[in-house]
Amino acid sequence: xxxxxxxxxxxxxxxxxxxxxxxxxxxxxxxxxxxxxxxxxxxxxxxxxxxxxxxxxxxxxxxxxxxxxxxxxxxxxxxxxxxxxxxxxxxxxxxxxxxxxxxxxxxxxxxxxxxxxxxxxxxxxxxxxxxxxxxxxxxxxxxxxxxxxxxxxxxxxxxxxxxxxxxxxxxxxxxxxxxxxxxxxxxxxxxxxxxxxxxxxxxxxxxxxxxxxxxxxxxxxxxxxxxxxxxxxxxxxxxxxxxxxxxxxxxxxxxxxxxxxxxxxxxxxxxxxxxxxxxxxxxxxxxxxxxxxxxxxxxxxxxxxxxxxxxxxxxxxxxxxxxxxxxxxxxxxxxxxxxxxxxxxxxxxxxxxxxxx
Amino acid sequence: xxxxxxxxxxxxxxxxxxxxxxxxxxxxxxxxxxxxxxxxxxxxxxxxxxxxxxxxxxxxxxxxxxxxxxxxxxxxxxxxxxxxxxxxxxxxxxxxxxxxxxxxxxxxxxxxxxxxxxxxxxxxxxxxxxxxxxxxxxxxxxxxxxxxxxxxxxxxxxxxxxxxxxxxxxxxxxxxxxxxxxxxxxxxxxxxxxxxxxxxxxxxxxxxxxxxxxxxxxxxxxxxxxxxxxxxxxxxxxxxxxxxxxxxxxxxxxxxxxxxxxxxxxxxxxxxxxxxxxxxxxxxxxxxxxxxxxxxxxxxxxxxxxxxxxxxxxxxxxxxxxxxxxxxxxxxxxxxxxxxxxxxxxxxxxxxxxxxx
Numbered sequence: 084x085x086x087x088x089x090x091x092x093x094x095x096x097x098x099x100x101x102x103x104x105x106x107x108x109x110x111x112x113x114x115x116x117x118x119x120x121x122x123x124x125x126x127x128x129x130x131x132x133x134x135x136x137x138x139x140x141x142x143x144x145x146x147x148x149x150x151x152x153x154x155x156x157x158x159x160x161x162x163x164x165x166x167x168x169x170x171x172x173x174x175x176x177x178x179x180x181x182x183x184x185x186x187x188x189x190x191x192x193x194x195x196x197x198x199x200x201x202x203x204x205x206x207x208x209x210x211x212x213x214x215x216x217x218x219x220x221x222x223x224x225x226x227x228x229x230x231x232x233x234x235x236x237x238x239x240x241x242x243x244x245x246x247x248x249x250x251x252x253x254x255x256x257x258x259x260x261x262x263x264x265x266x267x268x269x270x271x272x273x274x275x276x277x278x279x280x281x282x283x284x285x286x287x288x289x290x291x292x293x294x295x296x297x298x299x300x301x302x303x304x305x306x307x308x309x310x311x312x313x314x315x316x317x318x319x320x321x322x323x324x325x326x327x328x329x330x331x332x333x334x335x336x337x338x339x340x341x342x343x344x345x346x347x348x349x350x351x352x353x354x355x356x357x358x359x360x361x362x363x364x365x366x367x368x369x370x371x372x373x374x375x376x377x378x379x380x381x382x383x384x385x386x387x388x389x390x391x392x393x394x395x396x397x398x399x400x401x402x403x404x405x406x407x408x409x410x411x412x413x414x415x416x417x418x419x420x421x422x423x424x425x426x427x428x429x430x431x432x433x434x435x436x437x438x439x440x
Numbered sequence: 441x442x443x444x445x446x447x448x449x450x451x452x453x454x455x456x457x458x459x460x461x462x463x464x465x466x467x468x469x470x471x472x473x474x475x476x477x478x479x480x481x482x483x484x485x486x487x488x489x490x491x492x493x494x495x496x497x498x499x500x501x502x503x504x505x506x507x508x509x510x511x512x513x514x515x516x517x518x519x520x521x522x523x524x525x526x527x528x529x530x531x532x533x534x535x536x537x538x539x540x541x542x543x544x545x546x547x548x549x550x551x552x553x554x555x556x557x558x559x560x561x562x563x564x565x566x567x568x569x570x571x572x573x574x575x576x577x578x579x580x581x582x583x584x585x586x587x588x589x590x591x592x593x594x595x596x597x598x599x600x601x602x603x604x605x606x607x608x609x610x611x612x613x614x615x616x617x618x619x620x621x622x623x624x625x626x627x628x629x630x631x632x633x634x635x636x637x638x639x640x641x642x643x644x645x646x647x648x649x650x651x652x653x654x655x656x657x658x659x660x661x662x663x664x665x666x667x668x669x670x671x672x673x674x675x676x677x678x679x680x681x682x683x684x685x686x687x688x689x690x691x692x693x694x695x696x697x698x699x700x701x702x703x704x705x706x707x708x709x710x711x712x713x714x715x716x717x718x719x720x721x722x723x724x725x726x727x728x729x730x731x732x733x734x735x736x737x738x739x740x741x742x743x744x745x746x747x748x749x750x751x752x753x754x755x756x757x758x759x760x761x762x763x764x765x766x767x768x769x770x771x772x773x774x775x776x777x778x779x780x781x782x783x784x785x786x787x788x789x790x791x792x793x794x795x796x797x
Binding site: 273324 | 553554572573575600602604608609611612613615616617619620621622623624625626627628629630631632634635638639640641642643644645646647648649650651652653654655656657658659660661663664667668671674675677678679680681682684685686688689691692693695697700701703704705706707708710711712714715746747748749750751
């Protein structure tokens with residue numbers, strides 16, 4: 084349903100695992116992809132591997148992906164905005180600080196939740212994002228056409244888009260990514276220090292321990308920047324985890340089997356209910372939402388869905404002939420359609436809803 | 441190399457996932473397997489599934505596996521010792537308290553590090569232990585012939601035996617199993633409580649978070665007993681984890697990127713070096729160790745290897761004609777043979793060593 088306005092030309096700023104995988108997927112769709120990398124050899128290698136058509140920045144790019152280290156992203160985004168005329172997005176693991184440093188309606192912050200092990204361009208694969216969640220962080224000033232472009236391209240890579248305010252993204256990834264990573268490293272470190280006393284220890288590390296510490300095998304180099312840029316949220320979640328461990332310690336110490344069992348049962352239920360992807364048309368409803376100001380509405384409507392836990396399966400903007408007015412067309416879970424409509428109405432929107440197919 | 445003396449008849453006390461998997465594997469080798477379960481319907485179901493030949497305790501069993509909940513094991517072991525004449529072993533996740541409560545040279549504590557999700561007999565499979573570590577906890581009073589029987593049968597199931605003193609086992613599994621389980625539950629619980637405020641959170645839970653919390657999906661019912669029986673070791677490891685998280689918190693708060701990176705690099709190296717199974721004959725050396733008192737030597741020699749991180753690939757006892765004397769024959773990693781021989785010599789043994797094949 085979604086389409087990309089303008090030429091199918093893209094630029095990658097950074098041609099590592101993430102940038103390279105985007106390049107392979109876009110070229111497979113017929114896009115012309117240019118690319119640069121701070122390591123010139125890496126960019127040449129990307130041409131060799133068919134990840135990009137040529138080295139350089141294409142001024143006619145309808146979309147530019149900045150896939151650079153977190154600290155380098157704001158400046159790279161500003162350069163890309165100056166050198167191209169289309170939408171610019173990034174793939175950084177932290178969003179609040181980046182979005183705050185870039186003030187442009189053409190920029191949409193992004194974060195694909197995939198491939199964090201940073202293997203370099205040789206690990207790039209066009210299906211890296213198939214079924215992955217890709218967070219976009221539109222804000223009130225974000226231009227709706229540029230958001231729609233980024234949204235459509237990201238979906239065409241096979242990803243599910245979740246739209247969130249930048250600070251909300253950062254608070255949530257501290258819980259599901261950053262603190263789990265630090266915890267895996269802590270557990271692995273403790274096991275390793277004990278192993279120096281008792282060599283048998285690591286032989287006892289069965290599947291559960293291997294699962295829990297797997298992410299600690301990834302490259303550490305990205306983490307100091309992530310921790311620096313998301314310090315507040317990470318400290319807050321470490322404090323919460325420490326408090327919960329202290330509570331569990333108390334239950335073990337007191338032999339409070341009932342409370343311990345209740346805690347583990349809640350965790351079991353939650354783990355078993357972790358959502359998986361659902362995209363069957365018969366489960367979708369189409370929303371048509373007339374909006375007076377597309378640019379303001381796009382962030383409000385899409386983040387409302389994300390915060391209600393409602394998946395937007397597809398997304399389109401039907402332009403009105405008059406100025407900023409238009410109609411947003413969204414496909415969402417039919418089971419949640421009533422709740423979503425009510426919340427939209429509470430916010431002053433007048434959506435029409437019909438079942439799809 | 442190892443063989444089982446006496447009839448190939450076994451009894452299972454408890455016919456759930458673990459007991460059932462042992463039964464399937466033994467029957468596939470031609471054993472006659474009897475079994476009982478506190479749930480009579482479960483025992484009948486085990487006959488239906490071909491897990492056991494018949495319901496009951498076979499007094500001629502050369503080995504009895506007690507695969508019951510931790511709290512029920514000591515009494516079940518005592519009953520099995522009274523009803524049968526062979527070796528008795530158990531599969532409990534905690535060993536110190538069980539071994540302390542059973543005083544018999546025919547009992548060998550055991551713990552297969554596999555299949556903890558407790559799916560019941562319908563999940564039983566004969567290859568559950570293939571490549572898994574199976575801890576045995578012989579003590580000074582353990583009879584060497586009965587230990588050799590348990591060791592040989594466990595190896596015939598495809599498991600690697602690691603021999604450890606019971607309290608050492610408990611200290612090590614607190615690090616690689618018990619506290620990781622509680623930590624997975626804590627992380628899942630925190631994510632779940634945040635998800636009630638921000639429904640998008642769980643959609644952001646990518647592969648790393650799913651890996652880290654997978655064990656929290658297992659049945660919680662076994663954990664209160666495990667925590668009760670291994671309280672001291674668990675509290676000590678929780679304290680160590682809390683201290684390490686506090687240290688990492690400090691590094692994040694101070695922006696100490698160097699120390700943070702060093703910690704993550706140590707964890708990465710340790711995770712990548714987690715041992716995997718090695719059993720190629722050209723990498724093995726055969727040790728022949730004359731011993732004056734087989735029963736005392738068996739615990740000393742096998743736990744020495746485990747504590748040095750040396751895998752015993754196979755194990756046999758050659759009996760002397762005179763009383764308690766005999767020769768222990770072990771296959772161990774050739775690369776570690778010199779170090780192992782030196783330690784044995786320091787303990788007063790006079791091993792002879794030759795490369796295998």
